[in-house]
Amino acid sequence: MQKRVSLKDIANKVGVSIALVSYVINGQEKEKRVGAEVVKKIREAAEELNYQPNQIARSLRMKSTKTIGLIVADIANPFFGHLARIIENEASNQGYTVIFGSSDEDQFKSESLINTLSNRQVDGFIIVPTEGTIGQIRELAKKKTPFVLVDRYFPEINASHVVLDNYRATYDATVQLINEGYRNISLCAYELDLIHMKERIRGYREAMQYNNLAENLHLVEIRPEHYKEDIGKAFDEIVAVQKESRALIFATNALSVYGLYCIQKKSLKIPKDIAFFGFDGGESFDLFDPPLSFVQQPLEEMGKESFNVLLNLINGSSKITQVMLSPALIVRNTVNT
Amino acid sequence: MQKRVSLKDIANKVGVSIALVSYVINGQEKEKRVGAEVVKKIREAAEELNYQPNQIARSLRMKSTKTIGLIVADIANPFFGHLARIIENEASNQGYTVIFGSSDEDQFKSESLINTLSNRQVDGFIIVPTEGTIGQIRELAKKKTPFVLVDRYFPEINASHVVLDNYRATYDATVQLINEGYRNISLCAYELDLIHMKERIRGYREAMQYNNLAENLHLVEIRPEHYKEDIGKAFDEIVAVQKESRALIFATNALSVYGLYCIQKKSLKIPKDIAFFGFDGGESFDLFDPPLSFVQQPLEEMGKESFNVLLNLINGSSKITQVMLSPALIVRNTVNT
């Protein structure tokens, strides 16, 4: 690495103090009443030496790094990748930079990530919290670190969050299928102690109950670490037990995609043999023949809102903002015709 | 933000100098021969106050941030998302943190990203370079900033890079289709002045020529900003002109996915009506019925190699490493049976 030029280099070249150079570089020459001639000389020298400010030094002095930490479950997952992209754009527009990390839904990785990024003095966090991390989040709140939870949150903690109305997502999807005439509707969801999953399950459950289909309730709980195995078993069971009017709702994108794979493997036809309702879009849903129905999350809003809420917190607001976004149902020829 | 505890706080509490505290926090108590009693007291105080080092201060002093900058075209694109994830893991294992940015294939965004990250004193860069950024890359080289190019590179610049053997990728895919009996083989590629695309085109071209199919050469050049329109047109033409033995190779994942969409729209059957060869895996390729053939990139290697090459550079090596990775052909029932 070549030595970078500092304020001092400019000051020496022009023959003034570092303070003056700092003022003009930061555009404060008016407030600080720097002489016009001096301003000009400093500008020229800065240009000539191609001065670039050292943000690390600035951060140390200002106690603000203009950096945020983004902790998602897995940046390679398109849902989080998209979210990251939207947050990146918002951040960049506001002069912020983002450091990211993937927790892999692992509480220890989450903890290590939070520590690492805290030590790097990020101004705040956007976090997709993982099972077992409620203590870590409480700790952040206690330290008054600005943060917003996204996608999921902890009802026990009074903190800012931006999430989908998960209850409505599966409630609406279930009702949609019921209206299309399906009766044997199953929900494939993760066995997970996180609010977003609980809510998705509750939405399905209540939609079935309110429509007098309580006895047809069929909740398939999938262990995240064995999802392929568990989905496979569930399929065997569904095919063996339910003989008609079958419909399957999936509570996450990964489950949807693997479910689709199983449907193909079993040579079941959608919607003739079984109806399908996925979660989150995805290229496969469009390419499928016929195109598939799914719950669509307002990703753009989710990303923008979460950054903006965080920015307020960083700027000193102590107002807690909790946003619940509406899902959209993308309904396509699922109808059992 | 609560005030963080500093070395000084510990020093005051224990009643020793900051230097001693620094030594024991950094595990240098042996080399610096700190008294056993003092070590113990400092350890306890650090624990009690829950001391966390300020990496910004450390970075300023050490002139190393243990941070790398990752510039990809778009983190929301699964190819880059996966790559980012692999790099994140490697980096994290070595105590590095990653700041990312998406260039959107835009040279101005690329420049601004490089500047921003440079000012934040990243120790080095991993860059997926974009058309028109050769000057920016030259500039980095001139400043002796450690960097490695990935996915693409500039043959005019002697710098480290890790890329796919793009020539072989399309060469092999083309030969595969020829061996399967196809004659009217087209390649859909971007009209782009970047080596990876040029090489993919050359691979296709030479495979056709060496197999005496030069007259059947049909290169469809797609404008990146109008890819949907252009692919649509290409399809109309292919369907109108070629009557049999049709096969289509796509030079990127996005092109493959949209091409698939068009094939569906036109109700063409794979492989009966047209054979398909995609680029990069993707869930849709597995879900398709029948599963589709594609060129697979060794993403894991690409990510790991690029980080390791960068790490060497950061650690002072001036050796330029250029790695070309082999593609794998995932061949499935494309055969025209």
Add this chain to the structure above:
DNA sequence: CTGAAAGCGCTTACAG
């Protein structure tokens, strides 16, 4: 209008 100086939180030669 301008400069000398303190200080952000560290690390590290140097002196004793």
Add this chain to the structure above:
DNA sequence: CTGAAAGCGCTTACAG
């Protein structure tokens, strides 16, 4: 074995 001090590159009250 331990401490005082310089310095990384900035910003910013303060004095003149």
